[in-house]
Amino acid sequence: MEDFKDFYSTSNLKQIKILSMILLVITASSRILTAIFYDEVVKIPSYTEHSIGNVIQLTGAVVFYTLSRIALQNGNWSQQQKKTLTLAFILFVLLITFGVSYVISMHNTKNTLLMFLIGIVTVSLFFAIEYREIMAISIFVVVLFILSMVMPKIAFQEKITNVIAAFILGFILLCFSRYGYYFKSQHFVRLKQLEEKNLEIELLNNQKGEILGFVAHDLRNPLNNIEALSELMLLENQNNLEAKMIANSAKQAKEIINDLLEAVKSEQGLLETKRHELVSFLTPIITRWKTNSKREILFIAEPKKIATAINSSKLERVIDNLISNAIKFSPTDKPIEITLNLHHTNVCIVVKDNGIGIPDYLQKHIFKQFSKAGRKGLQGEKSVGLGLHISKRIIERHKGRLLMQSKENEGTAFTILLPMS
Known part of the structure; x- marks a missing residue:
């Protein structure tokens, strides 16, 4: 279990680094385009809020990219520190996806579902989060969604609908995340099993080499003796068919042993040339x-x-x-x-x-x-x-x-x- 925690905490940091880099590119590009087409962009409704949101996204992307790089390069970070950074980034992703859609929808939460769902799916797919943490995040989603209805003036029936939607979103996040966590854990188990199998194969290969070495040492000498005796018999009588058969069989057996040994040696790295x-x-x-x-x-x-x-x-x-x-x-x-x-x-x-x-x-x-x-x-x-x-x-x-x-x-x-x- 500890091995898996260590594995996925490092994997989460890699995801933070990738996603924050993507976010940095998108927000920086948006900032540049705003500067180029400023006269047209300022006419967009809620431009000021969009601009503030863009600065927050750009700053957050830089901060999280930098921290994730430091954490990956520095092996001294504890699991708890890695987990804290991951949770902070997850909350950041959920907040900015909600914030973007909230501003676009003119503060009407009923129109924020699509963008927020994108944030929820991103968190669920890319990160392995433990049960307690994902429960806390799901509750955060519900509370955030409900609090977002305080400012806008909407009918009571819509508020009830939005509260129900908030609980559905929190449930979706919880289910997706647990499902993703399960598959990530299964993937890790298969990797560990594969490593163990590779170690077993390596051990068997070493044992194979030792056995063949033993065979070569213990069989070559008697075969040499058999071959030498058959040659002596042939010196006395070159037409001795039995002696020829013995000599040929001994020679063939030695060739098989040499081939077996060479088959093992031919798997051992680079040659000296x-x-x-x-x-x-x-x-x-x-x-x-x-x-x-x-x-x-x-x-x-x-x-x-x-x-x-x-x-x-x-x-x-x-x-x-x-x-x-x-x-x-x-x-x-x-x-x-x-x-x-x-x-x-x-x-x-x-x-x-x-x-x-x-x-x-x-x-x-x-x-x-x-x-x-x-x-x-x-x-x-x-x-x-x-x-x-x-x-x-x-x-x-x-x-x-x-x-x-x-x-x-x-x-x-x-x-x-x-x-x-």
């Missing part, structure tokens, strides 16, 4: 893939020297993943094309294959974690749907974008856009 010349960065990566895969990979760079800030190990992982996918989903007799160029203010790296492409219904899932778009390669290679998700996160941490364009049975192109540094 260093300026690199990209042709010299990409050339050894492409050469390694040519050697290991025995595939034709074409590399075209224009211009020959393009440099920007990158995290070399992370970007290498992205390039490796894109080339791996291109090889996985294209026939062995079709070349992989890699181009490097400049596109407006971005460095553009495109990895294109001429393979089976991605069906339209899978394309919207392609960058999601544990994607539904994960498919077996043409040689039966398996995927857990993390590679492209990780790649996209890495590029985004470089303040860049990873785009995809694909057509089924015609191939796929992944485009990396990195900002020039």
Whole structure:
């Protein structure tokens, strides 16, 4: 409850600042127009009263705007001080709206309802007021309305009608205000619940990272041992199919663990980057893939020297993943094309294959974690749907974008856009 009181007392001050600024602009503009067209304006009935009212409104707007700014900038104001300022502004709004309509209606209260209702609705919508305060304000409205009938000479029947109208206005103010207070309190509760949920999610993310770290530490070592033993068995007999299956399974398990760890790391803030010349960065990566895969990979760079800030190990992982996918989903007799160029203010790296492409219904899932778009390669290679998700996160941490364009049975192109540094 105290949190809500503190929240809405500050929110009320912000509303005072905004509304008093609007009132200041309106009254100042009115004053300027009066000065410009003075000869015509002075002919308006009750001009003197309008002029006095305008000075009061202008002065009040300046005072409340100044006080609200001071209160918002100075964190030492107590809840009671904030509440007092809010109540004073509410009474000020009600008085000036009533005063304007009272003068316009030539002091006949039966014609003041519209302007006064505007003041009541403004107070109800913009401010969160506690029950005791709004009761006091409602009584003030009733008393003000009744006292306003003392000066004008009106029939007794009209006085009775106006008294009834006064009670109706006070009731409207009370009902509107409580209704607004209820919704403001519900909004605050939802905000607090959302904050708590965010804290829970943050805690779960931290726990996820700890669990994956534990998995990596405890599973990598036995997998390394299994892989080493299978390689020894293959040294003795290169045709040992069981040893090959063991080695491939161990390698695949290690890749899954590395992907899981990278998925966690790729959510952690900005990267440390260093300026690199990209042709010299990409050339050894492409050469390694040519050697290991025995595939034709074409590399075209224009211009020959393009440099920007990158995290070399992370970007290498992205390039490796894109080339791996291109090889996985294209026939062995079709070349992989890699181009490097400049596109407006971005460095553009495109990895294109001429393979089976991605069906339209899978394309919207392609960058999601544990994607539904994960498919077996043409040689039966398996995927857990993390590679492209990780790649996209890495590029985004470089303040860049990873785009995809694909057509089924015609191939796929992944485009990396990195900002020039």
